[in-house]
Each structure stands twice: as C-alpha cells, then as structure tokens.
Amino acid sequence: MDSKDIHVIVIGAGITGLLTCQALKKAGIKYSIFEKEQSLNVRSNEWTMAIHWSLPLLKEIVPADVFAKMDAIACNPVLGIHSGLYPIIKGETGELIMGVPYENGLRVPRSKMRAVAATGIEVQYGKLLTDLAFNESGDGVVATFSDGTLVPATMIIGADGPKSRVREFAMGSAEEAAVTRFSIFHTNMTVCYGDAEKALFVRKQYPTSYLALSEQSFHAFQSISSMPDGPDHPETWKFHMAMAWLGEVDNSLDYKARLALIKERAAGLGEPAHSAFMWLPDDTEVHKADISYWISQPWDNRRGRMTLVGDAAHPMPPYRGQGLNHCINDVWHLSKGLTEMLSGASGEPAAATADAQKLTLAEVVTRYEAEMVPRGAEEVRCSVENGYMLHDWKKIQQSPVFNRGFKPMDGHGGAAAAAGPVKPNAAPNGVVEENPLSEHAQVQLRRDAELAAAAETATASA
Numbered sequence: 001m002d003s004k005d006i007h008v009i010v011i012g013a014g015i016t017g018l019l020t021c022q023a024l025k026k027a028g029i030k031y032s033i034f035e036k037e038q039s040l041n042v043r044s045n046e047w048t049m050a051i052h053w054s055l056p057l058l059k060e061i062v063p064a065d066v067f068a069k070m071d072a073i074a075c076n077p078v079l080g081i082h083s084g085l086y087p088i089i090k091g092e093t094g095e096l097i098m099g100v101p102y103e104n105g106l107r108v109p110r111s112k113m114r115a116v117a118a119t120g121i122e123v124q125y126g127k128l129l130t131d132l133a134f135n136e137s138g139d140g141v142v143a144t145f146s147d148g149t150l151v152p153a154t155m156i157i158g159a160d161g162p163k164s165r166v167r168e169f170a171m172g173s174a175e176e177a178a179v180t181r182f183s184i185f186h187t188n189m190t191v192c193y194g195d196a197e198k199a200l201f202v203r204k205q206y207p208t209s210y211l212a213l214s215e216q217s218f219h220a221f222q223s224i225s226s227m228p229d230g231p232d233h234p235e236t237w238k239f240h241m242a243m244a245w246l247g248e249v250d251n252s253l254d255y256k257a258r259l260a261l262i263k264e265r266a267a268g269l270g271e272p273a274h275s276a277f278m279w280l281p282d283d284t285e286v287h288k289a290d291i292s293y294w295i296s297q298p299w300d301n302r303r304g305r306m307t308l309v310g311d312a313a314h315p316m317p318p319y320r321g322q323g324l325n326h327c328i329n330d331v332w333h334l335s336k337g338l339t340e341m342l343s344g345a346s347g348e349p350a351a352a353t354a355d356a357q358k359l360t361l362a363e364v365v366t367r368y369e370a371e372m373v374p375r376g377a378e379e380v381r382c383s384v385e386n387g388y389m390l391h392d393w394k395k396i397q398q399s400p401v402f403n404r405g406f407k408p409m410d411g412h413g414g415a416a417a418a419a420g421p422v423k424p425n426a427a428p429n430g431v432v433e434e435n436p437l438s439e440h441a442q443v444q445l446r447r448d449a450e451l452a453a454a455a456e457t458a459t460a461s462a
C-alpha cells in the first residue's frame, strides 16, 4: 500500500489524537481529525501530568521543533526535563515517606501539552462522531457526525477518551464498552494565591510537586502548574491542587460545598499541605474528576479498519501516573507499524522493493493490538489496585507505586488474560466483596453525611 492511498480519520483532539496526527504527518499519511468540542482547551478543568518512561518515544513521534518545546512547557520550567525523586509525604507531618525515582521526566499542565501537540495540526471542531459504517467490499469506513456530515476513509482511530464512542462500535455494544466507576471523590483545582510569600512558602520544601497521604486515608496533591510571569514573580504562579478520598460522589455539591469538605480535611494536615489547602480562596472552582476504568480487551478491528489509542483503549485511575505514558506508547507502536507497511520491511519505499515483505493494514493493526491490549489491561488492573491501596492508610506501603514506582508493568502476556474482566464493584484483582469500600472510606462517608446534615441545619436555622 502506498501512503497516497491511505486516509486516516482520528476521532478526538485530546493529547493522544493530536500526537497520532503528528506521527501520521511525519509518515506522510493523509489524516483528518475531528473533535466534538468547539475549540481546544474549552473547559476550565486543568490538571498536571508526569511524563517519564515514554519521553524517548514522544521524541520519536513528534518533529524535533515540537519536542524542543517540552522544557519550556514544564510546570517547573526552571528544571525542565530532569531526573529526580517524586516525594510522597505523610500528610499530618509533612515528612518524606518515600521518593519515587524517575529519569529524564517532566510534569506538564494538560492545556499546554495539548497546545504543543496541536502544533501544525488542523483540527475540525464541533464534530461529534455518531455513527460508523464499514464498506461491504472489506475496504474503507464511513464516519457520520452529528451535523450530518459523512466522511469516508481507509481506517478510523478512536482517540476519543475514556467514554469512547468508537469503543462501542469496536466492542459491538455500549454495554461491552462501558466504563466502571472508580468509587472516589476526586477534586482538581487551579489556584493563584496572588501573594508571593504564600507561593514561596508552599513550594519551599518540594519545588515541583508532592503527594501527601493522610492517616485518614485521603490524598492531598500539589504541583506548580505554571509561572506566567516567570520564576521571579511568585505572586502570579499557578498551582494544581487535588484532594481525593474513596466513597460515593455527591453530585449535588457545588464548588463551595466541595471546598468546605476539602478544608475540613486539610485542617488536620501538617505543612506544607495545611497552608496550601487552607489558603484556597473562597471562590476556588473545585472541579470533580470522574475517575473510571475499562479493562482493555480484544475487539473485531474489521480487517484493520478500526482501532483505539489512549484513554479510549485503557482508561484508568491516575494515581500511578501511567495513563498518558501509555497513550504515547500506543501512538509510537501504531505509527511504527503503519510506517513499516508503507516502507516495506527494508525501509525503502514499498514500490521500490518488489521483494519487500508487504504488510497489510489488517496485519499492522492486529500486531499493534496484540501488544497494546494486554499491556493496557495489565496497567488498568494495576492502577485500580494502586488507587484502592493509596487511599487506605493501612495498605499504602504495599501499593504498586511504593513497590514498583513509575515503571510500566512488564508481565502482561498471561497475567491480564488469565485474570478475566473485573466485575463492576469488584475490589482489586477481581475479588468481589460485599462492600468494595475500605473501613476508612466508610468513615469518610459517615463524616460527609454528618457534614451535610450540619449544613442543612445551619441553612434551616438561618
């Protein structure tokens, strides 16, 4: 197959979709990328992400001038790409429990990473994928969008995130593709203290980020997110803050009520987390993240005409910092296969090497999925297990992040297949318990109920 014969549709302009287009563009493959939102970074919800083991792969995917921007978009541009130890501290005392090693990594804000990944990529916005049809000839696919547009192509790549529509087509039904909710109340905030002394104080000990684990089984996270006017203007620094605890999510709570829950917990913390959270301004927008997962499993790729990358293929809880690293790994594997198909095995253009082993699209996509599905399944399982353990003080020391750090899992061959699918409401390792919440999570739930009752009484008597 020649590159001019291929047209790839990419659904979703998140980081994975945009990186996929970077790789396709580099390989000279025609692509069209569609995003349901009206613009990039349209939502105010922001978070920061650590890229570590996948950084060398990212370097191969994007053009050199795009990779060169990575240092500048780092949350801590003073450090840029660097090696170090990620501090996990005890919330109540601020003392270091352990430093998780990473080599040549960096932490980036999602909005800036997305903007860099979009360099030179023309995205078609306001395009919600609604339907897919496969030509009976065995070649080609037609995507339908909510505005009625029909787009034919050689293949479609679903990079449409955790609740992927493409995954529903791949799995054959919405039920088979449905995510399982991870029972956690996870909040994300961006804050600027507007006060140089406060900003300097909260990052004195841990200049980029830290994860504080509380004896009360919740986590408090802080990272510098950006320095809009540079390192010499701490009054303008922005921070990404997160706090999360296991339990049911009360969807009726507004920003103010969520902030009250956060400060109630932060009151018992030591420095630096105590001040970092107690100083959150009253008008802080406390966003709730829907944390969910889907254990990757094989699908019918329709002779290579449909596949998944990124969170669409393996949505997972974020507490071992693996999601984006696997997204990058997916793009690297898939684009390598497509490039090989177009080049012939020898690396020469296929047309020029009559004896070159000619890979078909079906072979390339099947080979990609054979590597990705078990890897994704294993990592999702591990991240679910890690998520439960990190939010249960009695178990943190046994958690994967304590024992394995940020290293990717490497036993995915048999492990994932043998384990089978995790059932909804199942605890880690697929063991179904009567109540999947830990003792601590149940305490948290009772405290939330008490707080809600107290708030209602206060409102009634006002």
Ligand SMILES: Cc1cc2nc3c(=O)[nH]c(=O)nc-3n(C[C@H](O)[C@H](O)[C@H](O)COP(=O)(O)OP(=O)(O)OC[C@H]3O[C@@H](n4cnc5c(N)ncnc54)[C@H](O)[C@@H]3O)c2cc1C
Pocket: 011, 012, 013, 014, 015, 016, 017, 034, 035, 036, 037, 047, 048, 049, 050, 051, 127, 128, 129, 130, 159, 160, 161, 162, 163, 164, 165, 188, 242, 289, 309, 310, 311, 312, 318, 320, 321, 322, 323, 324, 325, 326, 327
């Ligand atoms: C709080 C938090 C912290 C994290 N920290 C880390 C970390 O430290 N390290 C790490 O590696 N990972 C981390 N992650 C995970 C990482 O953020 C994700 O793995 C990654 O951003 C997924 O990108 P994506 O492009 O695959 O999906 P998304 O960002 O979800 O993008 C999907 C896109 O598809 C669009 N879309 C959806 N449906 C359709 C449709 N039908 N038609 C058209 N468009 C559609 C959406 O609008 C969206 O723009 C973290 C995640 C969270 C929530």
